[in-house]
Amino acid sequence: MKNERKRTFLLITIPILALFVCFNTIPLIRGVIYSFTNFKGFGSYDWVGFRNYIDLFSDGRVGKSYLFTFKLAVVTTVVVNVLSLVLALALNSKIRAKSFFRGAYFLPNILGALVVGYIFNYFFTYILPAFGAMIGSDAMSSSILSNPDSAWIGIMVVCSWQAIAMNTIIYISGLQTVPEDVYEAGGLDGATGWKQFRYLTFPLIIPFFSINMVLCVKNFLMVFDQIMALTKGGPAQSTESISYLIYNNGMSGGQFGFQSANAVIFFLVIVTVSVAQMKFTGKKEEQL
């Protein structure tokens, strides 16, 4: 009887596993194979051994894209988590029209990243500079997307604006798991305001914090749509994220083999970062 059950489970799993292998594992392996060739994406190709991997570490453009992507991911993750935690605390307190505000703040998440990107593109190119000129600020009167030093800020703003919605929802659900009696007991010991948050609320929502951190870092390391809509990697190649570079040069640039190698390395980097994050925050979790 028990065996029968086990076999049932196994048989349910097999189709899913087959699909997973078909659409995930096999392409992954093929990508690894292509990373050892000078394949352009069409026609014939030669084996080049580890040349692509050696080139990766000497390619200034790839190095720059890693730096940019990590800078963006770290800053955006911090901004998103701080803001969404504050928002979640506000939306979890006893305010009027709470459901309406929760809905309103969730709205950015259901809009497509490209649509949002194009709207912000217009905003940064025309509206913001016009506003800057009106208040007489030199720094603000030119488009921030046209300056290689500030373009990443525009992308950061758009990424954050959209990502805060989902993170806030996760934090709100986290805050609702904290039982009221903990606050009452803490209140008797004098934990109110910031102390209450620091010593009671935050330790109890650490699991939600860690899931948010991992999701954020992973999402922003793979940032693509926003770049496509806002800058297309420019100006002066200053906002080329790794995903964008892999797509752009791999597909239309004729570097399929080389960018496959880049993708393999990038895959390893993301796995390492995610595992390290889980380990680190996992240690800090509190159980009631």
Place this chain on the structure above:
Amino acid sequence: MKGNAIGHIGISLCCLAAAAGIQGCGASGNNGKTEIEIVQYKPEAAGYFEMLEQEFNATHDNIQLKVSSPNDAMTILKTRFIREDYPDIIGIGGDINYSYFVDAEILADVSDYAGLQQIKQAYRDIDEALELVPTEGEYAVPYVANAAGVLYNKDMFAEHGWEIPQNWSEFTALCGEIQSEGILPFYFGFKDTWTCLAPWNAMAVSLAPADVTKQVNRGETTFAKEYREVSEKYLDLLQYAVDDPFAYGYNDACTAFARGEAAMYPIGSYAIPQILSVNPDLNIDSFVMPANDDAAKNTLNSGIDLQFCVMADCENKEAAYEVLDFLYEEENIQQYIDAQIAIPCKEGDFVLSPMLDGMTGHIAEGRMTDYQDHYYPSEMAVDAQIQTFLLQKDVDAFLQKFDTDWLRYNRDIIRLVQEYERTHGN
């Protein structure tokens, strides 16, 4: 027993998924007709090709023609090629991608196509020159060419009595004069990196040898030497341009020029339909970029804008040729050049758009040189490098990077060329 039933469902689901996958790749039903699929890369001309498709299908019983004109078609084509899913005919430009496709042997030899004999020799030569190494046979039928120089607002020029400049000093003097009258000489849309290439190409053809890339591949010269003048003159142009040209895209620049915010826009003839869509009444003409101080050395930057290649995989070449015959019918070409302000590659009496008036002299005399960027490897992203250069304004750093990057991105091509020259005893 229950487990088995579920297992069967699972397996049949799997089969279904697999079958769907296979069907997606295979030929679809075609009720006895030969199906010919064209993918062409000019989304601006989508309407024209849609009309041709209907007309063709209405007059031909044996062939079902399907034309698609997607945005960013080159990426779509290359993605399909990775899956080995080839259309029958592709409409592409005469650029480095064509060179790659010839080298990859995925295009069919069309030298037996009768219509090829009516194509002007100059354009067939351009295609020949684009081959990475001389390859037996011909692989494309040129359709139309474009020309890049400077578009100008004719009414504005007439109103102020400005003359068309013939050489570089006249050109800069004109720009200064326009500026002093409080009008913006140029608009640029450098946010779209590819537009950085338009003035670059237009000047480079008159200032650097036409085969400079091949000379560099053979190790005879360097870009630092050949491109210095182009780079310096490009920087000179910037002072006459809109403030912060890197904030605006191609559409923004076309719109601004259409609304008369600038007197000139150095871009190719391909931009005219876009500009007219904003302001149909604008009186546009064009002139050859007078990059050289010696007016006689100024040549028109013109290359193949659209050509059709039959894929090697195409099963029915006869049918493909029949479609080509239709596409190259004179009245169809005339319709195309009217709509897109293009220059036909076919011999014959065609009426050119008056907006190309300033260039017809060069066209008639054949004083034309192909775009230099048609020889740049796309992964080197020269457009972005020029954009970087225009932001940093450092000629030496730019040219040095150009030279080192060139050797790196072209090493497979350079090796190919060297191998070819060794075996062919050059």
